[in-house]
Amino acid sequence: MGKTRRRGAELEAAIYQATRTIIDREGLAGLTLPKVALAAGTSKPVIYRRWNTPFELAIAAVQDQIRRENKGNMDQYVLTGNSLRADLLQLMHRFLISIDTFGNSYLQSLFTEISQHENEALRKMIDRSSQIDMRAIDGVLKRATDRGENVRTDLADDLKLLPFDWVRYNIFVQKEVTEQRLTMLVDDILLPIYSQE
Amino acid sequence: MGKTRRRGAELEAAIYQATRTIIDREGLAGLTLPKVALAAGTSKPVIYRRWNTPFELAIAAVQDQIRRENKGNMDQYVLTGNSLRADLLQLMHRFLISIDTFGNSYLQSLFTEISQHENEALRKMIDRSSQIDMRAIDGVLKRATDRGENVRTDLADDLKLLPFDWVRYNIFVQKEVTEQRLTMLVDDILLPIYSQE
DNA sequence: TCTTTAAGAAACTTTTGGTATCTTATTGGC
DNA sequence: GCCAATAAGATACCAAAAGTTTCTTAAAGA
Structure with a gap:
């Protein structure tokens, strides 16, 4: 057989x-x-x-x-x-x-294991931290304009959240965020984006 | 008792x-x-x-x-x-x-489940895709300079990987990457960063 | 054709997730 | 201070699924 x-x-x-x-x-x-x-x-x-x-x-x-x-x-x-x-x-x-x-x-x-409803709770947590992040960055930008610096005022939420998301991503993939990389983030990424041209 | x-x-x-x-x-x-x-x-x-x-x-x-x-x-x-x-x-x-x-x-x-050695393999995979991403963006930048556009030539790896990392992060947290957000990524984030001032 | 290697079947052991039962410590009302 | 209600914790139990062992036999190569 x-x-x-x-x-x-x-x-x-x-x-x-x-x-x-x-x-x-x-x-x-x-x-x-x-x-x-x-x-x-x-x-x-x-x-x-x-x-x-x-x-x-x-x-x-x-x-x-x-x-x-x-x-x-x-x-x-x-x-x-x-x-x-x-x-x-x-x-x-x-x-x-x-x-x-x-x-x-x-x-x-590989990283996520989420069934639909579990997703909900997680989603809420992320949203909440995003709101906190947003308030923080708004504060920073307001101080800058008050100070007289030229800062874009029409920034989309994505742009405001960018630095936080960047750091979080790096944490996820376990890539160390050094002082140097943080400076790079601010100087080469954020300032060009946030500055009024 | x-x-x-x-x-x-x-x-x-x-x-x-x-x-x-x-x-x-x-x-x-x-x-x-x-x-x-x-x-x-x-x-x-x-x-x-x-x-x-x-x-x-x-x-x-x-x-x-x-x-x-x-x-x-x-x-x-x-x-x-x-x-x-x-x-x-x-x-x-x-x-x-x-x-x-x-x-x-x-x-x-919550997202990762890694014991130390398992981590290794994963790390390698991420590194490899990063290399692919890097080559791709290098190609784009070279075309731009060849074309005569003013593009920074001293870009750090982090800057080159930024768009890919950004998309991956969004995939991770299950936030939809729409056409609109992609355009925003290019216009409001990448172009200001990559352009020679 | 004969030998070696590896696939697959099946039975078995162990682990562990999950439930049900019962006892007893704690709390609060009277 | 006593008693009833509530909830903690011990224990035993069940079921499912992970993991192992043994044995048979198909496939590949010499």
Whole structure:
């Protein structure tokens, strides 16, 4: 009775695929090795022989995806704008698309594990800190105008929140925010943006 | 035999404390209600009566922390700079400090679940995408200078990565990146920063 | 064809999340 | 100060799922 049996690369491809499907649907938290075995149509020992933890497998699966879709790299694309502005828009546009399709979407679900209602509470917390941030920056800007400095008065919320978001992002990805980088943030990013031209 | 028995606010404070310790050490993924019961020196039913999921408890614990340290709010502080630059530096400085002590550090561990070595792999992935991003933006900037536009040539890596980081952050916190916000990013943030004055 | 390697089936053990039951300390009303 | 109501905590229990072991057999290579 010739039961066919996958092995090697073919088998692993199926495992990675199953892994990504699960992460996609249930987040990293929902990823367990037995589940993967089932979804990939293989058995638990096969999985346990190769990986020790769901996280290890998750990383491998994402890396596999990246390897597989590497052609999608942004720097391969040809830009067609005829100004810095146009090129930048084009680039960011593509980035936004690639971050959706590409392995990046998995990267996101690697970090977040949110079911809809849980999301609510979290959302509220972030919003609240944003409000605090906003008041703080408004205070700073007001002092500047009172002092007679030329500051834009029509700043969008996104612009006001930029420095805080920047710092938070760095905390997320565990990149140290040094004194030097903070100075760079103020001098090379914030001042050019906030200053009235 | 007078076994003392905590209740109400006192008990809950201990539970929150235990919760934060666990999140701190093992990340959100490592947080389970039985573990909390053990760490808080109480029993499972006490926990289960109040919360249904680890996530609920996590949110409550962080909110408790925020309430508790609310005095740390940035907008309470008095600014003493005598220029926009000085004020901004002061503000971001405080923000950085508060994000460390404050509940925000928990917010971080809410999203990430990393034991040290797992961190490595993740770090590498992020670094690699950063390199790709960097090449892409370099291409854009080169085209601009070739075209004769006035573009700064001494841009720090942080400045080059800014747009990508900004988009990624928004993806993380699940804030939609609209066409409009993308345009704002280019016009109000990138162009002022990248343009030679 | 024979040997080696690895996949897969199945049974089993262990862990742990979650529930139900019961006892007893604490609080507050009388 | 006594009694009833409330809630903490101990314990036992259940169920599900993680993880392991053993064994069989398909696939690959010599």
